Amino acid sequence: MTLEELAGMLEETGFPFAYDHFAEGESPDPPFICYLLPGSDNFSADGRVYFRISEVRIELYTDRKDPGAEALVETVLDDAGIFYNKSEVWIQSEKLYEVLYSMEL
Template sequence: MTYEEIAEMLEEMGLPFAYHHFAEGESPAPPFLLFLSPGENTFSADNLAYFSCKQLDIELYTDKKQPELEEQVESVLSQHEIYYTKTELFIDSEELYEVLYEMEV
């Protein structure tokens, strides 16, 4: 999946988004999304890379728990047939919930 394809998929989620972070002073009010590719898993043999999967993290930030918004994000991922794992935490210093979707594309 290319950067452009990922951006198109995120647009379907209907929330502001940025790669890794928003520029200083440009962060929107929650809810918003951040995405990043923290690594890549490669299958190789005989000194050749045969297949590669990029890791993709999509982070949903909200100021209150919003299950309907999570369902909206998950619906788009399902429509694109993307398997993900989901974790959640509360960031005390930011007073924000982070729902993290981790997947390979």
């Protein structure tokens, strides 16, 4: 999956999104999404990359627990046939919940 395909998928949520972060002062009101590809877990064969696997993180930010927003993101991922793991944390300094969807594509 390319970055363009991933962005197209995120567009289906209707939430504002940006790669890694929004520019200072341009962060939208929650809910919003940041996504990034922080690394890879490629498969090798004969000392070469045989199959490329990108780590993907989709971070959903909300100012309150929002099961509806989470369900929307999960529906988009499920419809695309993507297996993901989910975790959540409250970011006290930002007063935001971060729901993290981790996957490999």
